[in-house]
Amino acid sequence: MLGLAALVLAGAWVWWQQEPEARGTEANALWARHQWVGEPHTDAEYRAFADLLEQNRITDVYFHAGPFEADGTVPPAKYRYARDLIKAMREYAPGVRAQAYLGQIRVVDGEGVIDLDDPAVRERVLETDEEFLDLGFDGIHYDFEPIYPDDEAFLTLMDRTRELTRSRGRLLSVALEQPTLVDAAQPVYRALIPRTGPVHYPARPTAAFLRRVADRADQVAIMTYDVALPTQALTGWHFARHTRATLELIGDRTTVIMGVPTYRPLAEWAETLPVALRGVRRGIDDLERPPERPYGVGVYAGWTTRPGEWARYRDIWLPAPASGAGA
Incomplete structure (x- = not known):
């Protein structure tokens, strides 16, 4: 067993030495803190935030605006400054889409906060979405957890939300856990391990479920972190x-957004922003052809990203300046 582990580690190390060729692409996102909608900000703070987005070529910001209450509402006091934020984004970052990041712990097997199986709750979620679109948000970004690959109620909510967002010319995006490694193992996990409690099998989307979500969403953000x-x-x-x-x-x-971390994970020495970005680039290199839709990375999160990490992000991910630029 130790010999096999050594071979795996050695093989991974050799594979990791190759420098990736792929660089950043046309879609990059940022998960932003709740205080942007919940607390007042000065004009200088809005300008500085817009400068950060432009410097790092962020196209979409998921502004945390929830979470939902159990009944599908969000108290207006939680987002009392959202209109000020949207006004500032229109003025200082007109090319960036501001999306309302909304979610909650989904009730599974009797445990959780919000019961998406209840049609009345789903209707109130849609009414809340409409309130945020009325404020001027460019889209709705869902992050309900856990979402298992048999969650028909979640797909029903997505269908209804897509009708709403498309009728307004806005976006629907969703954050999901990283997909399964082996879809065929899911029935075994389901039979042997409960879906709730301190030890439970993870809510990983299967290939079929991920396709169904993708067919309903304008963007899918994969929470690839917590490795x-x-x-x-x-x-x-x-x-x-x-x-x-x-x-x-x-x-x-x-559009696919691969989530990359700047928070401090358990394996802080291994799971860093530079490692994640280099890994994403290696994955792009391995593609036989580029996808037809835009793709990029999403930085999680704005409130944990240090200036030095933004500098590394620009150096590792963003396309290199054209030869002679600025001369």
Whole structure:
């Protein structure tokens, strides 16, 4: 067993040494803190935030505006400054889409907060979405967790939400956990491991479920982080594998955003922003052809990203300046 583990580690290390060729693309997102809608900000703060978005070529910001209450509402006091935010974004970052990031812990097997199986709750969620669109948000970004691949109620909500957003000329995006490694193992997990409690099987989308979500969403953001692998090479392989597999699976159907971390994970020495970005690039390199739809990365999160990490992001991910630029 130790010999096999050593071979895996050595093979991953050798694979990791190759410098990726792919660079950043035309779609990049940022998960932003709730305070942007819940607290007042000065004009200078709005300008500085807009400058950060432009400097890092962010096209979409998921502004945390919830979470939903159990009944599907969000108290207006939680987003009392949302209109000021939207006004500032229109003025200082007109090319960036501001999406309302809304979610909650989904009730599964009797545990959780919001019961999406209840049609009345889904209707109130839609009414709340409409309120945020009325404020001027460019889209709705759902993050309900956990979402298992048999969740028909969630897909029904997505169908109704898409009708709403498209009628307004806005976007529907959704954050999902990283897909399964082996779809065929899901029935075994379901039979042996409960879906609730301290030990439960993870809510990973299968290939079929991910396609169904992609057919309903304008953007799908994969929460690729929380890897907890022991080395940078294995962590980079994780990001590369999921990038390639996801883009091959749904990259022709919807815009794909691969989530990359700047928070401090458990395996902080291995799961870093540079490792994640390099892994995503390796995954793009492995594609036989580029997807038909835009794709990129989403930085999680705005409130944990340090100036030095933004500098590394620009250096590792964004396209290199054209030869002679600025001369």
